[in-house]
Amino acid sequence: MNWKLFKQPQLLIGMLIILTLLFLSFGFQSFFTMPEEVKYLYDEDGSMIGVAPFTPTEVPPFGTDKFGRSLFHLILKGAKYTILIAFGIAILRVAAAGILAVFYHHYYNKLRTVLEDIIESTLFIPSSILAFILLAPLTVHQVQQDRGFTEILTIQCILLVLIGIPQLLSTFTKDMAKIAEKEYIISIQSLGAKPFYVYWKHILPEMASRFVLVTAQQIIQVLILLAHLGVLLIFLGGRSTFTVGDIFNEHEVFTTKTGEWAGLIGHNFQEIMLKPHTLLIPLAFFSLTIFSLNLVINGIQNHIQPTSRGGRK
Amino acid sequence: MELLDVRNLRVTFQSGKEEMEAVQDISFTVKKGETVALIGESGSGKSVTSLAIMGLLPENGRVKDGSILFKGGDLLQRSKKEMQQIRGKEISMIFQDAMVSLNPSMKIGKQITEGLKYHKITERRNLKQEALRLLSVVGFTNPSTVYHQYPGQLSGGMKQRALIAMAISCEPELLIADEPTTALDVTIQKQILELMNEYKIKTETSMLLITHDFGVVSEYADRVLVMFGGKIVEAADVFTIFNRPIHSYTRGLMNSIPRIESPQDYLTTIRDSAVENPFYKGRAFAPETYSLELKTYYSESELVEVEPGHYVRFFTEKEGVTQTWQNL
Ligand SMILES: Nc1ncnc2c1ncn2[C@@H]1O[C@H](COP(=O)(O)OP(=O)(O)O)[C@@H](O)[C@H]1O
Ligand SMILES: [Mg+2]
Numbered sequence: 001m002n003w004k005l006f007k008q009p010q011l012l013i014g015m016l017i018i019l020t021l022l023f024l025s026f027g028f029q030s031f032f033t034m035p036e037e038v039k040y041l042y043d044e045d046g047s048m049i050g051v052a053p054f055t056p057t058e059v060p061p062f063g064t065d066k067f068g069r070s071l072f073h074l075i076l077k078g079a080k081y082t083i084l085i086a087f088g089i090a091i092l093r094v095a096a097a098g099i100l101a102v103f104y105h106h107y108y109n110k111l112r113t114v115l116e117d118i119i120e121s122t123l124f125i126p127s128s129i130l131a132f133i134l135l136a137p138l139t140v141h142q143v144q145q146d147r148g149f150t151e152i153l154t155i156q157c158i159l160l161v162l163i164g165i166p167q168l169l170s171t172f173t174k175d176m177a178k179i180a181e182k183e184y185i186i187s188i189q190s191l192g193a194k195p196f197y198v199y200w201k202h203i204l205p206e207m208a209s210r211f212v213l214v215t216a217q218q219i220i221q222v223l224i225l226l227a228h229l230g231v232l233l234i235f236l237g238g239r240s241t242f243t244v245g246d247i248f249n250e251h252e253v254f255t256t257k258t259g260e261w262a263g264l265i266g267h268n269f270q271e272i273m274l275k276p277h278t279l280l281i282p283l284a285f286f287s288l289t290i291f292s293l294n295l296v297i298n299g300i301q302n303h304i305q306p307t308s309r310g311g312r313k
Numbered sequence: 314m315e316l317l318d319v320r321n322l323r324v325t326f327q328s329g330k331e332e333m334e335a336v337q338d339i340s341f342t343v344k345k346g347e348t349v350a351l352i353g354e355s356g357s358g359k360s361v362t363s364l365a366i367m368g369l370l371p372e373n374g375r376v377k378d379g380s381i382l383f384k385g386g387d388l389l390q391r392s393k394k395e396m397q398q399i400r401g402k403e404i405s406m407i408f409q410d411a412m413v414s415l416n417p418s419m420k421i422g423k424q425i426t427e428g429l430k431y432h433k434i435t436e437r438r439n440l441k442q443e444a445l446r447l448l449s450v451v452g453f454t455n456p457s458t459v460y461h462q463y464p465g466q467l468s469g470g471m472k473q474r475a476l477i478a479m480a481i482s483c484e485p486e487l488l489i490a491d492e493p494t495t496a497l498d499v500t501i502q503k504q505i506l507e508l509m510n511e512y513k514i515k516t517e518t519s520m521l522l523i524t525h526d527f528g529v530v531s532e533y534a535d536r537v538l539v540m541f542g543g544k545i546v547e548a549a550d551v552f553t554i555f556n557r558p559i560h561s562y563t564r565g566l567m568n569s570i571p572r573i574e575s576p577q578d579y580l581t582t583i584r585d586s587a588v589e590n591p592f593y594k595g596r597a598f599a600p601e602t603y604s605l606e607l608k609t610y611y612s613e614s615e616l617v618e619v620e621p622g623h624y625v626r627f628f629t630e631k632e633g634v635t636q637t638w639q640n641l
Contacts, residue, residue: 109372181371182413183408183410183413183414184413184414184415184416184417186369186408186414187406187408187414187415187476187479188416188427189369189400190367190369190400190401190405190406190408190480191400191401191405191427191428191431191479191480191482191483192397192398192399192400192401192402192428192431192432192483193397193401193427193431194397194431197431201427202416202419205418206416206418
C-alpha cells in the first residue's frame, strides 16, 4: 500500500461524504439553529393545527418522529455514533482476525484439526441471526438486573466483534498461505529470518491494502447488521422505554440510548404505513453511508488491481 | 573434513495419499573452497536437494532418510531455531528467478541487509554503509541510487546482483546457487557467473552450483554430479567428465550444448544417444529410459567406481543376469 491510493477519485468522494457527515455531527450545535423538538404546530392565531409526527413539508427539513423530535437533529447527532461504532467494530474485527490469522497460519497443521470445522461451520449462519441470538438475552438481562450503559455497550461490541472474526480469519489465512508460498518469502527465510519476523515485515505489509479494503467492507456489514438488529429492537447500549398513548391505549416504545441510526429504524418501523418518512429518511442516510463506503472500496480495488496483474508501480 | 557431506539423502513428497520420491539416495561432498556442480534436466530433483540442505522443504516435503553433515554436525538433527542461526550466516542460497525472489515493496538497500539484521552482525546504524559496500561489491557503480530503488525499477541482471549481495551479506561458508542465471540472457549470465566465481575465489567460499547447462559446468566447477530422476548417474571431477564421460545420459546432456561449429549437434537429443550404446564393459547403465514421465528405475541400481573418483550408475548385477548382458 502507498499514498497513491489517495489519488483514486472514487475513494476521495466516498471519504469526503463520510467525513462531512462526521464533521456536521460533531459541530452540530454551532451550525444549525432549528428547533430540536416540535410536538405541536400552531397557526398565526395560536390555535393548534397538528400533533407530531410531522412530515418534512410541515417541519423542514426532515419532519419529526412521533415524539416530536426533529429527525434532522436525530440523524445528524446519531451519525457520529453510528459511523464511529461501525468503524470501531470493523477495525477491531480486522485487527483481531489479522493477529489470530498469523498464529492460525503458523500453527495451521496443529490447529486445523480442531478449528477448521468450527470456523467453516459458522460461515453459513447469517450474522444477523447469530447476533440476535447472542444479543437478545443481554437486553433481558439489562432490564432485570439494571446493568449500566457502558457495561452493556462493551459486551455488545465485544460480541459483535467476535461474530465477524471466523469469516475474516478464514480469508486472511488463505491469503497468507498464498503469500507464504511466494519465492521471496522462501528467499527471506534462507537468510535466517525468524518466522514471526517474516509475518511482521513481509506478509502483513503485503496484505495492507487488503486490510483497508476488508475494513471498509466490514463497516458496511456492521451497518447492515445494526439496521437488522434495530428492526429486532436491539440497540447498542441497550434500550430506553417511552410510554405513549392515553390510559385506554397505552403502549411502550423502545428506542436507543446512544442515538445511533438503528434505533430510529427500530422504533419507527411500525410507522411505515402512516408516516413513511420517519423510516425512509434514516434508511436513506444508511444507504448514503454504505454508498460512500462502496466508493471507497472501489477506489481501493482500482488501486490494488494493477499490482495483482504484476505491474507494480 | 568435508564442509558439506550429504549421505544417502532421500526426500519424498506427500500429495494426497500418494508419496512421491523426488530425491532417492543422493550422496556427495563439498570441500572448502570447492565448486561442486549439480547438473540435470528440469525435474531431476536439484532444487529439492538444495532446499533439503537449507531445511526449507515445502510443507508436503519430508527428508525420509540420510544425513546432511555440515562441518561435522547433522543439519537434520538441528532444531528450527538452530537452523535459523545457520541459514544466511553459514549457508545461504541464491535463487533462480530474481524477479520473484525479492520483495517487490521493499527497497533494495533495506532488503539486502535483512540477513545482517537477523544475525545481528552489523550494528543498526552501520547497516546503510554496509549495504552500500555490498552493492558495490556486486558491481553496482551507483550504490546510493540503487539503495533507494524498488526491485521493479531494476533490470533482471541487476536484480540478480542484488540477490547475490543479499546471499553473501553474512559471508557464509557455503553458497548454494540454484540455477542463478537461467532467467537471464547470455551476456548477462556470463557477467553474473564471473561475479560469483570471483567472489568465491577471493573468499574461499564453497559453492554448490546447480545448473542444467554443461557450458557453465565446464567453466566454473571443480567436480560434477550428474543427476537424473532423483539419483546421481555419474560423478567425477570436471576434467574426467569432459574427457571421458561414460554414462550415456551424461553424453547426451553434453551433446545438447549448442556448438557454433557444428549446428546439427544442437539437435541431438538425449534419447538418441541413449540408444547408441546402453553398455559399458558389459554393464547396463541405469536407468532404462531418460523420460521423466515414465517410471525409470525398474530394477535396482548402484553407483560403481569405474576409476578412482569416477562413479557411474549401473544396474546391480545379479547372478545369471550378467551372463545374458555379456552375450548381447
Ligand atoms: N512442492 C512439491 N510437491 C510435490 N512435488 C514436488 C514439489 N516440489 C518438487 N516436486 C517434485 O520433485 C521433483 C524434483 O523437482 P525439482 O527439485 O524442483 O527439480 P529441478 O531439478 O528442476 O530443480 C519433480 O518431479 C517435482 O515434481
Ligand atoms: Mg529447480
